[in-house]
Amino acid sequence: MACFRAQQTEDTEWTTCNCAQCGVAFQVRGKEQKARAVSYGSRACHLSATARRSRTCAQCGAAFYPKSPTSSDGTLQGKFCSRTCSGLAQRTRVTRVCLQCSAEFQIKLSRAENGRGSYCSKECYTFADGTLERACQSCGKPFRARRSVLERGWGTFCSQACTARRVTCTCRVCGAEFAAKQSVADEGGGVYCSNACRHLGKQDRVSKTCPQCGVQYTVPVSLKEKRRTCSRTCWVKFMGTDPVMSAVLARARREQLTSRAPTRPERILYALIDEAVAELAPDLSWERQHLLLDRWTVDAAIPSLRLILQADGDYWHGLRPEYREDPRVRGNVANDAYQDRKLSQAGWTVLRFWESDLIRSRAACTERLRAAITGRLE
Structure with missing residues (x-):
């Protein structure tokens, strides 16, 4: 309690300070002195220190200080010293003379200060800008339009009512009748009754x-x-x-296979073929990635012997039963069986080698290949 009393006494006690602008001594309470970073003895010193200048009210002529400058050169905001003067200025009217017909009329003081209010009506303003006589496209009534409006491509209708005039149109998609503006219909619009029909119509479907x-x-x-x-x-x-599309796909697959590097089983198979052909029939030719029946591309083929040689991966061609649980593997096995059946009917002999046999049992694969080539040569 004693600390609270001491703090309260310190906050309410008057202290003497010097003005940061003019240096004159003045008194201020301790709490206010702590809250202020820089102290000024009067509002005039504070405004002078912050480079704020006074301004004269446009309504009552009294001097006042706007809240804040709008730029670094000291230009101040606010034309009026209070909301009362601002409201009075809005209600104040001044008398002007029309530049077209010389008639007197009254406008707001703010419009006159902004350089506006030179004509008493829209008709005088239209004639002063220069007009041309036109015929309304909706009702046919003659009217005069300003040159500046005509240069923009406007001045087609005499009034807002004619501009908003509706005509009956038929939807191009659903055939329903709907109302559209005359101006829109004249410009080629009014074709669809809704956004849904517009979406379908824009697609232009057949x-x-x-x-x-x-x-x-x-x-x-x-x-x-x-x-x-x-x-x-x-x-x-x-x-x-489709035979045409099947041939296109077959050629595409063959180009894809020939452009890639051969797999490990294929490299081993190609080496075995080179060794067997060099030993048994040096003049015998064979081809890699050979296209058959415009449909299938096989790993290797000896066309003169009608012999096809395939290197099958253990997993993807279903060597073990557990591999065939994968639906993709089952599809490959079915395709292999269908391919062998069709190629056999065409007079080809298909010889398949498993990946594991080519890697671990190369001698057995060599004997099998030699027997197939020897049997076909005889």
């Missing part, structure tokens, strides 16, 4: 028949030649049945 399932579907005009089926499922099936 109707097609899916060659796979026979379903009718629509596509944008820009995709008319690219979208040949109604869905991706039908596209995959169609690619497998």
Whole structure:
């Protein structure tokens, strides 16, 4: 309690300070002295120290200090000393003479100070700017429009009512009737009744028949030649049945396979083929990544012997039963069986080597390859 009393006494006790602007001594309470970083003896000294200048009220002529300068050169805000003077100035009217018809009229003081209010009406302002006689496109009534307005491409209607005049239009998409502005319809608008119809109309869709399932579907005009089926499922099936597209895909796969580096099993297989051919038939030619039936690209082939050699990965071609739990592996196994069946029907002999056999049992793979080549040579 004693500390509180001492602090209260110190805050309320009057102390003597010197003005930071003029140096005159003045008294101030201790609490105010602590709160101020710099003390001034009067408001005039404070305004002088902060470079704030007085200004004369435009309404009553009294001197006042605006709140803050708007720039570093000391330009001050505020034309009036109070809200009362500001309201009086807004209600004050001054008399002016129209520059067109010489008639007297009254305007606000603020408009006159800003250099506005030279004409008593819009008609006088229009004639002073220079006008031309036009015919309203809506009602046909003659009217005069300013040159500056006509230069902007306006001056088509005589009034706002004619500008907002509505006409009946028919939606291009759904066929519903709706109302649109006359000006919009004259400029080529008023085509769609809603944003939904505009979205469909902007797409400019055409109707097609899916060659796979026979379903009718629509596509944008820009995709008319690219979208040949109604869905991706039908596209995959169609690619497998269309001979032209199958040949294109086969060539693309062959280019992809020939551009990449051979895998480890393929490198071993190619080395075995080189050794066997050099020993058994030096004049025999063989090819890597050979395209057959315009559909499949095999790892290696000896065309003169109608012999195909494939290096299959253990996992992706399903060497073990547990590998075939993967649906992708099951698909590869089914494709391999279908490929072997079709190539056998075409008169080719397919010889497949597992990756593990090529790496760990190279001698057995060599004997198997030599037997196949010898059997075909005989």
